[in-house]
Every structure is written in C-alpha cells, then in structure tokens.
Amino acid sequence: MTPAARWAAAIEILDRVAEGQAVEQALTTWGRRARYGGSKDRAAVRDIVFDITRRRRSAAWAGGGETGRALALGALRLDGDDPDQVFTGAQYAPEALSEGERTAGKDITTAPRATRLDLQDWVLGPLDRALGETADAVAEALRHRAPVTLRANLARATRDEVMTALATAGYGVAPVELSATAIRLTDRVRGLQTTAPFEAGLFEMQDAASQAVVDRLGDDLSGLDVLDYCAGGGGKALALAARGARVTAHDADPDRMRDLPVRAARAGVSVAITRAVEGRFDLVLCDAPCSGSGAWRRQPEGKWRLTEARLAELTRIQDDILDTASGLVSEKGRLAYATCSLFRDENEERVAAFLERQDGRWRQSDELRLSPLDGGDGFYLAVLERQR
Known part of the structure; x- marks a missing residue:
C-alpha cells in the first residue's frame, strides 16, 4: 500500500467509527477484507486511526467536520503536513480536495480550551480539580502516543x-x-x-506507572499471601509473584484472566486463580475498574465514551469493592486501592469515603499519585491498614 492508500483505509475506518463501531471492531473488519495489506500496512493504518482518535476534537476543528476525510485533513494540518500529498486522487488514494475542503476548518489556536486539549467539555472540571496548574500539560500528553x-x-x-x-x-x-x-x-x-x-x-x-504501584508495595514480598482482587489480565499478579509473594488472582470477569496461566508458566512463577475468594490475605490489591483517564493515550476511545453518569456509576462500584475487599485482609495486613484514573472522584474521595464508613477502624498509611508527566500513565495508589 502507498502512504496515501493507508490514509484512505484510515478514513474508511474512521467513518465506521462515526457510525457507532468501536475502533478495534472497525480495524478488525477492515483487516479481514484488506488481505492485500501487509503487516506493516496494517500497523501504519492502525497508528493513523489511533493518532486521530486521540485528537479527534482538534482534528475536527482543523478539518472542518466529523467525517473520516475531515478528520484526516485536520490531523494532517495539525501536524504541519501537506494534505495534497495524501489527497492526490490517484488509484487507492483519497480523492483530491475540493475548494470547499481547502477553506474548511479553523486555526486550532482559536479553538476553545477543551477542543485544543481534545477533551469533552465536562471533563475539564474533574481534571482541573485533580491536577490544578498541570492539567493542561497532562491533557496535552494524553493527545500523543504513549511510550512502549x-x-x-x-x-x-x-x-x-x-x-x-x-x-x-x-x-x-x-x-x-x-x-x-x-x-x-x-x-x-x-x-x-x-x-x-x-x-x-x-x-x-507493562506501563511504568503500573510497575511503580507494585514497587510501592515492597521490594521483597516473600512469604506473603497476596490477593489481586481485580486482576484483569494479571500483569500486577505476575509482578507480585516475581517478588516472592504467594499470589491468588480473582476478577469479576474470569475470562479476562484466560491467558494468565500461560504467562505465569513462561515467567516461571505460580499464580492461583479463583472465582470465589476464601480466607484472608496479608495484602489485598484492588486495581479497581475506573474511567481509565490516566491511560487515555493508550485507549483514546475511552475519553469520548465516558459520561458523567458512568463516572458516578464507577464510584459506586469502587465503594463496593473497597468494602468487600477490606473483609479479606488479615488482622495485620494491608489493603491497597489503585486506579489508572486522574480524577479525585475515583481516588482520594473514594478512600476518604471508605475511611468515613469505617468510623476509625482503618487508616491510610501510604499514597502515590502519578500522571503522564512522571514517565508513565496516570495512576493512583492508597495503602490502608487497620487501626491498632
């Protein structure tokens, strides 16, 4: 595929996303039909689609619309590239730009703040409350590809x-x-x-911030019984086991852990998987379901799908997880609450609400807040212990 043909494929995929398909689904659908595309072509198209999804709102402003063509035009303008090198009208390339398209779009420097930062309007409130004067810099980081x-x-x-x-x-x-x-x-x-x-x-x-959360829980966890209560794919479970812990992994959706046994065998560690948690543990880690706002550069579709209602629902889920998980901690054990969220609603406020419900029976012994400016995703960790 020529570079212009890759952009034409990305435009087709973005149009499917605009019709309601998830980004991954639209990419898969295209990939099954585009058997002419090699692995490098598929990777390049994927990169274009995700780069535009991260900057969808600013690209629409610069390109003058929400269609795949307009978003592609806007993205090229944002990057200072010549659109005529892509919109050539040659075989498999996007059609040449019309006069209307050449004059469509606006200077990004004149856009409202949320548009320039590629955020929904309502997200500015929680972001400002959490990050203060660094909010714009963090939002800018979320507009770009994350390091591997x-x-x-x-x-x-x-x-x-x-x-x-x-x-x-x-x-x-x-x-x-x-x-x-x-x-x-x-x-x-x-x-x-x-x-x-x-x-x-x-x-x-594994993202560096996710690793830093495990670091904070101890360099040597030998002899400790540890429960990864919201294990997901099991990345933190494997990291904890590598530090000597006896790890049990649990998730509300066990299918998320389907690859964990193979990964554990390759890593040379043992991780027990359970659907029904029994007993008590020296350390219970709850990497709770959240908005994912700290990882939006990896999963950019999430920042456009999140609603205020969904954020409120997530905080209720997080409260339930903390209440349940606290009952699984041994008398002298620790409860670690983590999210990949930037918002206080899901972080400090959830911990404060838990401590208030516990009426003095628990205390916070450690806290860590990270943003993409620190070298990884946005992450939050609070470590809680029973009052003695």
Missing part, C-alpha cells in the same frame, strides 16, 4: 540483564526512572513476542 514500556521479570533476571538481552535481539532500550523494573523501547517496538528474551520469560509488557 516493558517490565523486567525479576523471577528470571535483573533489569540490566533483560536490557542486554533485548539489545542483542536488536532493540533500543533505556531504563525508566519511575520504576526499578521498567524498560522503555527507544526505536523499534514490534515483533517482541517472537524474540528469544520473550520466549524465555524475561519481560512482560
């Missing part, structure tokens, strides 16, 4: 050993200051799962 970060599997090797193995496999790597296990890829990012280091279980894909 790996976690060195301490059960197999040190970070330096993993970095050496990756460099030997042809990848540029650098340590990430945010976590002692985090490694950032500096050039090529694809093909990792075919490498010898991956097959040997030396690393897992």
Whole structure:
C-alpha cells in the first residue's frame, strides 16, 4: 500500500467509527477484507486511526467536520503536513480536495480550551480539580502516543540483564526512572513476542506507572499471601509473584484472566486463580475498574465514551469493592486501592469515603499519585491498614 492508500483505509475506518463501531471492531473488519495489506500496512493504518482518535476534537476543528476525510485533513494540518500529498486522487488514494475542503476548518489556536486539549467539555472540571496548574500539560500528553514500556521479570533476571538481552535481539532500550523494573523501547517496538528474551520469560509488557504501584508495595514480598482482587489480565499478579509473594488472582470477569496461566508458566512463577475468594490475605490489591483517564493515550476511545453518569456509576462500584475487599485482609495486613484514573472522584474521595464508613477502624498509611508527566500513565495508589 502507498502512504496515501493507508490514509484512505484510515478514513474508511474512521467513518465506521462515526457510525457507532468501536475502533478495534472497525480495524478488525477492515483487516479481514484488506488481505492485500501487509503487516506493516496494517500497523501504519492502525497508528493513523489511533493518532486521530486521540485528537479527534482538534482534528475536527482543523478539518472542518466529523467525517473520516475531515478528520484526516485536520490531523494532517495539525501536524504541519501537506494534505495534497495524501489527497492526490490517484488509484487507492483519497480523492483530491475540493475548494470547499481547502477553506474548511479553523486555526486550532482559536479553538476553545477543551477542543485544543481534545477533551469533552465536562471533563475539564474533574481534571482541573485533580491536577490544578498541570492539567493542561497532562491533557496535552494524553493527545500523543504513549511510550512502549516493558517490565523486567525479576523471577528470571535483573533489569540490566533483560536490557542486554533485548539489545542483542536488536532493540533500543533505556531504563525508566519511575520504576526499578521498567524498560522503555527507544526505536523499534514490534515483533517482541517472537524474540528469544520473550520466549524465555524475561519481560512482560507493562506501563511504568503500573510497575511503580507494585514497587510501592515492597521490594521483597516473600512469604506473603497476596490477593489481586481485580486482576484483569494479571500483569500486577505476575509482578507480585516475581517478588516472592504467594499470589491468588480473582476478577469479576474470569475470562479476562484466560491467558494468565500461560504467562505465569513462561515467567516461571505460580499464580492461583479463583472465582470465589476464601480466607484472608496479608495484602489485598484492588486495581479497581475506573474511567481509565490516566491511560487515555493508550485507549483514546475511552475519553469520548465516558459520561458523567458512568463516572458516578464507577464510584459506586469502587465503594463496593473497597468494602468487600477490606473483609479479606488479615488482622495485620494491608489493603491497597489503585486506579489508572486522574480524577479525585475515583481516588482520594473514594478512600476518604471508605475511611468515613469505617468510623476509625482503618487508616491510610501510604499514597502515590502519578500522571503522564512522571514517565508513565496516570495512576493512583492508597495503602490502608487497620487501626491498632
């Protein structure tokens, strides 16, 4: 596929998204039909679609509309690229621009703040309350692609050993200051799962902030019974097990953990999976369902689908999780509450509400708040203990 043909495919996919399809679904539908496209073509089209989804509102402003063509035109203008190099009208390329399209759109510097930051209007309130004067810088970071970060599997090797193995496999790597296990890829990012280091279980894909949350829970967890109560795919469960913990993983949707046994075997660790949690644990980690606002650059569709009603619903779910999980903590154990959200509604306010409901029986012993400006996704952690 030519570069212009890739843009034409992205325009088609964006039109399907505008009709109501999820981004991943629209990409899959196109990929099944576009058998002429190679792996590099599919990756390039995917990158275009996600780059535009992150900046959908500003692209619409600059391109003069919400159609796939207008969004593509706006994205090219935002990046300072010549649209005529894409809208050529050649075979498989988008049709040449009309005179109306050439004059459509507005200067992004004249756009309202929420449009420039690619946010819904109502999101500015929670974001400002949480981040204050850094809100605009964080929102700007969410408009761009996230770095690809790996976690060195301490059960197999040190970070330096993993970095050496990756460099030997042809990848540029650098340590990430945010976590002692985090490694950032500096050039090529694809093909990792075919490498010898991956097959040997030396690393897992995991954001640096997510790793920093596990770091905060202890360097050596040997001998501790740990419950990952909202395990999802199991990334934190694997990281906890690599630090010596006896880990049990649970999720309200067990299907999310379907790959965990294979990943644990490759990593050389043991993680028990349970549908019904029994007993008490030295540490219970609740990486609760949330808005995902701290990870919107990875899952940009989420920032357009979130509503105020859904945010309120999530806070009720988070309250229920805290109340339930607190009953699974041993007498001298710890309850760790985490989200990949930037909003106080889902973070500090949930912890404060829990402590108020507990009427002095629990206290907060630690807290960590991270934003994309710190080198990873936005994340929040509060560690709670019973009052003695």
